[in-house]
Amino acid sequence: MEVISFHAAGLSVPNPDGSDDDTVILAPVSLDLRESRVAVIGANGSGKSTLLRLINGLARPSTGRVVVDGKDVARDVAAVRRRVAFLFSDPLSQLVMPLVREDVELSLKPTLKNKVRRRQAAMDHLDSMDLAHLADRSVHDLSGGERQLVALTSVLAAGQDILVADEPTTLLDLRNNILLQDTLFALDQQIIYATHDLDFAARADRVLVVEGGHIVHDGTPCEAIEHYRQLALSASSEGS
Ligand SMILES: Nc1ncnc2c1ncn2[C@@H]1O[C@H](COP(=O)(O)OP(=O)(O)O)[C@@H](O)[C@H]1O
Ligand SMILES: [Mg+2]
Incomplete structure (x- = not known):
């Protein structure tokens, strides 16, 4: 597995009211991610997406460094993005071409210049995901589950060996949720x-719990999910 290393990497932004104190989005964190499946759980607004976005340079750390397989994300974002694919919750935010096949072809464009071979490779990618029957459909006519599988095929066609996925099952019904997980x-x-689905988190090798911009737990799924449950329970009893 590749190593994703956070070296005291954090993100603070200037306070909108102009005061001296910056707002901490993610407090400086140091960790190495080398497990095959790592889940990030935490409340809305806790900093999950920020943590994920730092891995491929969608967000830049204001302190520290994030290094992917020896490459500093801030210095060499193009090289990092050749290694790291990013999947969003909403597939329509990343499917840009009208037809399914064309979207996969677009992902292949940087690596495959020949149009005929590109089309064939796109079909092969779709076929490997059992999606060949959708090749000539409009991305807008697909079901939510089909769309997310097409988005996944499209991001993976670019050939990266690390996938960062930000709540990839959030918009899916149970059946498609399970299909996408599998x-x-x-x-x-x-x-x-990142996920709010604790069954999905439970399948990971390692689970990070984020709360208020801090990683408050890092461990096995069982312990991490229990930690997260306790946090949610204490937050709701404080609120009532
Ligand atoms: N660049 C930014 N500037 C200001 N606030 C931000 C920025 N990025 C994230 N935030 C805020 O930081 C908090 C954590 O965001 P995020 O990482 O998206 O959390 P999560 O994915 O856990 O819901 C949210 O309140 C969000 O609005
Ligand atoms: Mg998020």
């Missing part, structure tokens, strides 16, 4: 994913 878990790629 598809992800059958992949060779290292996968770092």
Whole structure:
């Protein structure tokens, strides 16, 4: 597995009211992620997406460094993005071409210049995900589950060996949620994913719990999920 290293990497942004104190989005964190499946759980607004976005340079740390397989994300974002794919919750935020096949072809464009071979490779990718029958469909006519599988195929066609997925099952019904989880878990790629689905988190090798911009627990799924439950329970009893 590749190593994703956070070296005291954090993100603070200037306070909108102009005061001296910056707002801490993610407090400086140091960790190495080398497990095949790493889940990130935590309340809305806790900093999960920020943690994930630092891995491929969608967010830049204001302190410290994030290094992916020896490459500093801030210095060499292009090289890092050749290694790290990013899947969003909403597939329509990443499917840009009208037809399914064209979207996969677009992902292949940087590596495959020949149009005919590119089309064939796109069909092969779709076929490997059992999606060949959708090749000539409009991405807008697909069901939510089909769309997310197509988005996954499209991001993976670019050939990266690390996949960062930010709540990839959040918009899916139960059946498609399970289908997407199983598809992800059958992949060779290292996968770092945020989720609110605790069954999905439970399948990981390692689970990080984020709360208020801090990683408050890092361990086995069983312990981490229990920690997260206790946090949620104490927050709701404080609120009532
Ligand atoms: N660049 C930014 N500037 C200001 N606030 C931000 C920025 N990025 C994230 N935030 C805020 O930081 C908090 C954590 O965001 P996020 O990482 O998206 O949390 P999560 O994914 O756990 O819901 C949220 O309140 C969000 O609005
Ligand atoms: Mg988020």
